[in-house]
Amino acid sequence: MSASAPVADRPVNKAPKSGKQRRHDEGTGKLAAILLSPTMLVLGLVVLFPIVMALRESLFQAGGVDPETGFVNEGSTFVGLKNYADIFSGPTGERFWNAFYNTTFFTVTCVILETILGVAMALVMHKAFKGRAIVRASILVPWAIPTVVSALLWKWIFQADGAANAIIGRQILWSTEGWQSVLSVIVADTWKTAPFIGLLVLAGLQTIPADVYEAAKVDGASAWQQFVRITLPLVKPALLVAVLFRMLDTLRIFDLPFVLVGPRKESVETLSMLAYDEAFNTRYGPAAAYATILFIYVAVVAFAFVKLLGADVLGDAVQKKKNNNKGKRVRKAPAGVPEAGLASGGGA
C-alpha cells in the first residue's frame, strides 16, 4: 500500500506497471496452474497413484490354484472384496483386531500424555526467560534423533540389566511381550514427541499479548482461572494442529515398535506393521487391503477431528500474521501492545 503511492508518481513506468498488473491478475489462474503443476504431478505420482493402485491391488490375490485348469496361477486373480472379508474374520481377523486395538490404544494414550506433558513444558518455558536457548536446543534433540535410533536407545535402556531396571531396582523384561513392552513403546514415543508439542504450544503462547493477563489480574482471576479462561482458549488453534498431527503420526506408527520390540509381537503390532509384514511375505493383496483400511481410518480421524473441533489446519490467520509482522518491523515505540507478544516471540 505504502509503496504504491510513490509508484504512481513515476511517470515513466506508470503505464507498463498498470498494464502488467492487469494482465497479471487476469492470467493468474493459468499461471498458477502452470507453476503448481510440477508439485501436483509429483504428488499425484507418489501419493495419488499409489493410493489408487492400493485400492485396486486390494481386490486381487496372488497365485492360488485356478479352479478350472488346476494349474497354479502365476499372476494375480481378481477376488473382489475377499481380502477385506478375510481381514475381519477367522484367525487373520483376530490379528487385525489386535493390531487395530494396539494402533488405537497407542494413539489415544500417547497423544493424551504428550499433550499434557507438552503443555506443561510450554508453560514452564514461557515463564522462564533465562536459558531459553538451551531449553529450545535440548527440546529439539529428541525430535532430531531418528526414530530408529531412539527405538534402539530405549531398547538399550529397557534391557534386562539396563538402566531402567537399575533405577527402579526390579527385574522386568521390558521389550519382550505384554504390558511392559506396550509401556516401553509409550515411554519412548512420549519422550520423543512431547517436547515437540511443547514447542508448538510455546509458539502459540507467545502470540498472546501480555495485557490480557494484566487485565485478568486486575479483575482478580486466579492462576488456574487465567489458565483455563485465557491461556487454553488462546492457544487452542496451535494446540489442535499439534494434536492432530501427532494423532495422524501415531496412527501410522511403525519404526518404534518394529525396532524397539520387534515384528510379529502381538502386544505391540500396529496396522502399519501388519501391512508391512504381509507385503514382506509377498501377499500384496491382503497387504494392500490392510493399508487401505489404515488409510481410511486415518482419513476418518482427521476429518472428524477437523469437523468436530474445528482445527484450523489451513489457517485464515495467516493474513493476521502478515499484519503483525509489519507491526514488528516498525516497533520503535515500546508501547505497541498487540505486537508485544509476537515481538518477544520472534525476537527470542
Place this chain on the structure above:
Amino acid sequence: MATATATKIRPEGSWLKRWAPLLGVALIVIYCLAPFYWMLVSALRRPTDQFDNSFIPRPFSLDNIKDVFKDGTGFGRGLLNSLLVAGSVTILTLLIGLVAAYTLARLDFKFKNLVLAIIITTSMFPGISLIVPLLKLFIDIGWINTYQAMIVPSLSFALPLAVWTLTAFFRQMPRELEQAAMVDGCTPAQAFRKVILPLAAPGVFTTAIITFIAAWNEFLIALSMVQIKERQTANVIISQFTGTSGRDQPFGSQMAAGVIVTIPLVIAVLLFQRRIVAGLTAGGVK
C-alpha cells in the same frame, strides 16, 4: 503502608518466581537429554564394560566407534547412502516446492485453499499405504535396490512439508518487494529470482534443514525398497546390526552408530535452533 507490604511480599514472590521456572527448565532439559546422554556414555565405554551402569564411561574408550566402521558392517557405506538419499530428496523437494510455495503465497486464484488443503493432506497419508503398491510397481520396473526407489517415495512426505513451510515464509515477505522490482523493469520471474529468492534465502535454508532431517530419519521406505547392504541407509543398517557373539544384541556398537548418525543432526539443531523453531512453527502455528 502500601509500600511496606509491597516490599515485604516481593522478595518471597520473586524467590519463587525466580526459582520455580528454573527448576522446571532443568527438569525439561534433563528429560530431553538424559536418554541421549546415556546413548553417548554407552557408546564411549569399552565393549567389555557394556553393562556397567556408571554415569561416566571409565575407562573411556573409542572401541565401539571403531567397531562400527569395521569391514563388513557396511555402516560407512550406509552413511554415504543416507547422505545421498536425504540430499537428493532435499534438493529435489526444494526445486519443485519453491515454485509451488511462491505461487500459493502470492497469486490469488480460484481453488487456492483447495490446492493447499490437498498438499497438506498428502503428507498425512500413512506411509505403508503408499509403499505396498509402490513396492510392487518397483519390482515390475526393476527399481528394487536402487537409490531412486528410496528417493521418489520420500517426496511424498518431504514435498508437502517443504511447500507448507516455504509458503509461510513467503507470506511473511511484503508484496511491495516484487512490485518495486517490477516497477524497475523486472519481469515477475526476474523479480522472483533476483529479489525474492535472495531475501528468502534464510527461509529456504531452514526448509532445507527440516526436509533433510526428515529424509535422514526415514526408515520404512528404505527398509522396504532395498534389500542389499550396499544400498541400505544408515538407519536400516543400525537396526540390523548383528553381534559378534551370536544372539546378543551388540548394544555398544549400536549406541555408537546411533551417536554417529545423530551427531550431525544435533549439531545442526544447536547451530540453527532458532531458525528450525521458526520453520517448524511457521507452518503449524499462526
